[in-house]
Amino acid sequence: MKVVDPATVETPIGYIDLARVRLNAERIAKYAAEHGLGWRPHIKTHKSRAMARIQLDKGAIGLTVATLREAEVMADLTDDILLAYPPVGDARLERLLRLPASIDLKVGLDSHDVLAPLAAAAAKVGRSVGILIEEDLGLGRVGVRGPDEVIRLANAAQSFEGVNFSGLMFYPGHIRMSVPEQVTHQELLNERLLRTISALCEEGLNPGIVSGGSTPTLWRSHEIQALTEIRAGSCIFFDREALEVGVANAEDLAYTVLATVISTAVPGQVVVDAGSKALAKESRSGEAGFGILFDRTEVVVSSVSEEHGVLDLSGIDWHPKVGERVRIIPNHVCVSVNLQEELLARDDGTHCFIELEARGRRHWSV
Amino acid sequence: MKVVDPATVETPIGYIDLARVRLNAERIAKYAAEHGLGWRPHIKTHKSRAMARIQLDKGAIGLTVATLREAEVMADLTDDILLAYPPVGDARLERLLRLPASIDLKVGLDSHDVLAPLAAAAAKVGRSVGILIEEDLGLGRVGVRGPDEVIRLANAAQSFEGVNFSGLMFYPGHIRMSVPEQVTHQELLNERLLRTISALCEEGLNPGIVSGGSTPTLWRSHEIQALTEIRAGSCIFFDREALEVGVANAEDLAYTVLATVISTAVPGQVVVDAGSKALAKESRSGEAGFGILFDRTEVVVSSVSEEHGVLDLSGIDWHPKVGERVRIIPNHVCVSVNLQEELLARDDGTHCFIELEARGRRHWSV
Numbered sequence: 001m002k003v004v005d006p007a008t009v010e011t012p013i014g015y016i017d018l019a020r021v022r023l024n025a026e027r028i029a030k031y032a033a034e035h036g037l038g039w040r041p042h043i044k045t046h047k048s049r050a051m052a053r054i055q056l057d058k059g060a061i062g063l064t065v066a067t068l069r070e071a072e073v074m075a076d077l078t079d080d081i082l083l084a085y086p087p088v089g090d091a092r093l094e095r096l097l098r099l100p101a102s103i104d105l106k107v108g109l110d111s112h113d114v115l116a117p118l119a120a121a122a123a124k125v126g127r128s129v130g131i132l133i134e135e136d137l138g139l140g141r142v143g144v145r146g147p148d149e150v151i152r153l154a155n156a157a158q159s160f161e162g163v164n165f166s167g168l169m170f171y172p173g174h175i176r177m178s179v180p181e182q183v184t185h186q187e188l189l190n191e192r193l194l195r196t197i198s199a200l201c202e203e204g205l206n207p208g209i210v211s212g213g214s215t216p217t218l219w220r221s222h223e224i225q226a227l228t229e230i231r232a233g234s235c236i237f238f239d240r241e242a243l244e245v246g247v248a249n250a251e252d253l254a255y256t257v258l259a260t261v262i263s264t265a266v267p268g269q270v271v272v273d274a275g276s277k278a279l280a281k282e283s284r285s286g287e288a289g290f291g292i293l294f295d296r297t298e299v300v301v302s303s304v305s306e307e308h309g310v311l312d313l314s315g316i317d318w319h320p321k322v323g324e325r326v327r328i329i330p331n332h333v334c335v336s337v338n339l340q341e342e343l344l345a346r347d348d349g350t351h352c353f354i355e356l357e358a359r360g361r362r363h364w365s366v
Numbered sequence: 367m368k369v370v371d372p373a374t375v376e377t378p379i380g381y382i383d384l385a386r387v388r389l390n391a392e393r394i395a396k397y398a399a400e401h402g403l404g405w406r407p408h409i410k411t412h413k414s415r416a417m418a419r420i421q422l423d424k425g426a427i428g429l430t431v432a433t434l435r436e437a438e439v440m441a442d443l444t445d446d447i448l449l450a451y452p453p454v455g456d457a458r459l460e461r462l463l464r465l466p467a468s469i470d471l472k473v474g475l476d477s478h479d480v481l482a483p484l485a486a487a488a489a490k491v492g493r494s495v496g497i498l499i500e501e502d503l504g505l506g507r508v509g510v511r512g513p514d515e516v517i518r519l520a521n522a523a524q525s526f527e528g529v530n531f532s533g534l535m536f537y538p539g540h541i542r543m544s545v546p547e548q549v550t551h552q553e554l555l556n557e558r559l560l561r562t563i564s565a566l567c568e569e570g571l572n573p574g575i576v577s578g579g580s581t582p583t584l585w586r587s588h589e590i591q592a593l594t595e596i597r598a599g600s601c602i603f604f605d606r607e608a609l610e611v612g613v614a615n616a617e618d619l620a621y622t623v624l625a626t627v628i629s630t631a632v633p634g635q636v637v638v639d640a641g642s643k644a645l646a647k648e649s650r651s652g653e654a655g656f657g658i659l660f661d662r663t664e665v666v667v668s669s670v671s672e673e674h675g676v677l678d679l680s681g682i683d684w685h686p687k688v689g690e691r692v693r694i695i696p697n698h699v700c701v702s703v704n705l706q707e708e709l710l711a712r713d714d715g716t717h718c719f720i721e722l723e724a725r726g727r728r729h730w731s732v
Contacts, residue, residue: 008456008457009457010434010455010457010458010461010727011455012727013727044672044673066672066673067673068376085628085673086628086629086688088626088627088628088639088688088689089376089377089626089689090374091374091375091376092376095376110629110631111629111630111631111688113630113687113688113689114628114688134631136631136632140632141629141632141637141669141671141674141676142628142629142631142632142637142674143629143631143632144631145631145632149631260454260455261454262451262452262454262480262508263452263476263477263507263508263509264477264479265476265477265500265502265508265509265510265511265515266502266506266507266508266509266511271507271508273454276646276648276701277701277704280642280646280647281646281647281648281649281701282642282647283647283649303507305507306410306432306700306701306704307410307432307433307451308507308508310507321479322452322454322477322479322480323454323455323479334672335642335643335647335672338643338672338705339704339705341726341727341728342728360707361376361378361379361707362707362708
């Protein structure tokens with residue numbers, strides 16, 4: 001890779017520390033292995049082949065994707081892809097089934113309306129797609145509710161040519177396992193999950209895969225009973241949310257946005273060039289602002305407009321000058337990475353650019 | 367342009383109505399001309415040569431940009447560019463001064479720390495860059511405060527080789543002129559602006575340009591005394607904010623995000639494929655959610671995650687099915703466009719793609 005002098009790189013730009021990325025991947029893979037779990041990281045966080053390669057090298061069993069572009073790009077790196085998103089519409093179905101035949105393809109879905117056309121299209125090209133039925137275990141976003149509906153869909157998957165029932169999928173990201181009063185949520189999740197699994201087994205529909213870990217719940221994934229794999233993605237970089245939730249410490253953070261002070265004119269604040277088009281305006285309940293400084297975590301990005309981020313310096317004894325660079329920890333890393341064209345990466349004292357090949361929605365070859 | 371069948375286009379995608387874009391551009395140019403104002407639209411909204419061409423055809427006097435990429439792309443279309451953003455750092459300065467010599471280049475800034483290196487770099491290449499001094503007239507983001515500081519900077523600009531003092535710039539977007547109690551804000555703005563202009567004139571520093579209009583204040587820009595031009599950008603498309611502020615009606619909206627229902631599993635809602643990576647999670651004070659439906663403005667996108675937008679259907683008698691398409695009016699159009707790779711455009715019954723050449727930060731030729 002071409003070595004880059006970071007001083008010559010225009011800000012704002014996403015900035016990663018490859019040593020930390022490797023350590024994070026290693027630690028997650030080790031945790032998963034210790035608990036007999038597979039790690040199938042969601043690559044929406046980084047959208048980069050180089051990052052996926054690190055995850056696979058460290059022991060990931062396959063990759064999880066949300067878009068067809070992501071699937072197309074990652075198909076070079078693994079033969080095990082989970083599309084954790086319903087392929088609704090002819091365009092998506094066509095792209096999905098054009099993926100190399102060597103790939104063991106699994107799809108997460110929550111309705112007959114998605115299952116039936118997928119099965120028909122897969123049967124037509126002589127393919128068998130594994131189906132993970134998404135169950136809503138409390139997040140209230142997507143997912144069928146309760147064992148009856150899961151069984152109905154699983155039976156449909158077994159009856160159709162072109163697909164086969166492979167297991168269950170859910171997203172536990174709404175559970176903050178570090179919050180004691182939320183332990184009941186976890187118990188509730190376990191209770192619901194076991195009820196569904198028992199009901200499936202009684203019908204002779206053994207779920208080979210039970211896929212569920214998220215980054216907020218990462219280190220307590222083993223407490224989710226019957227889980228076979230975790231999909232945690234943002235843990236490759238972590239972010240401000242991860243710090244607040246307690247799933248990461250400052251030394252685990254591998255992604256920041258490198259920004260430059262561009263105005264000090266208004267008293268009590270300075271303005272940097274990272275705004276909603278670099279950090280994202282990702283408000284979070286219970287947290288002020290849109291990011292904090294890496295080297296001064298007490299400094300908050302209190303507001304953002306498109307190309308402006310305001311650092312609130314009231315009560316802070318630090319007076320950066322125009323031109324000074326700062327590193328910002330965004331609230332949510334995935335949406336910030338998605339706003340970058342490439343990442344600047346530090347590795348062993350040198351710097352290089354990392355491509356984000358899976359960004360966007362166009363067909364990879366276009 | 368290649369004709370596209372919209373039914374085959376994968377969602378989510380930004381969708382524009384070119385007839386409305388032309389009407390919007392025409393109406394704004396006409397309004398500006400009637401009031402003796404120039405229209406120098408900010409192209410950060412669309413980042414597209416095709417849209418800028420429409421603006422220039424309809425009478426825009428030049429273009430406003432925020433990034434060097436935007437400047438490089440638009441340099442083919444006009445010889446009048448205002449970089450309404452301080453070019454901090456060597457990389458930005460270098461790119462700025464590499465723009466064709468034929469371009470009458472103006473830069474907005476608020477500090478000596480930006481002015482001095484810019485002047486030195488411009489002098490070195492034998493260029494003269496017009497300087498608009500940014501004054502903070504109440505937004506509290508960037509801009510010097512009060513006539514003394516403006517005069518100091520204007521005098522510095524006059525004394526340096528490589529630059530010349532061209533006028534004043536400010537952003538009045540915080541003023542909601544449609545809100546009666548905010549008229550005092552406007553009076554205050556006028557008062558401050560006139561005070562600065564008088565002070566400048568007394569020093570023999572006549573500001574040739576007084577640049578200030580924003581979309582929220584668009585149709586009352588003529589009430590800002592001494593204004594010579596408006597930079598209003600998002601008015602080419604408008605958005606939910608424009609509707610709420612009253613600067614646009616439903617029939618003026620030229621941009622929506624085309625999305626598809628992907629889950630109806632959780633009662634009381636449906637989920638579409640446009641989330642924070644297509645709409646942006648652009649929360650606005652006093653407004654629920656992240657967008658509304660174009661055809662059913664009572665339906666709100668109540669929450670978003672990366673690839674999911676939840677349409678709250680509680681109390682609504684409409685039951686869309688998986689696969690059904692909807693059009694979403696985002697809260698803030700500029701950040702949504704920035705998340706697209708291209709736009710799907712309707713023009714006279716046919717559809718085509720519109721490129722967004724000025725997206726991103728890399729050098730245009732790279």
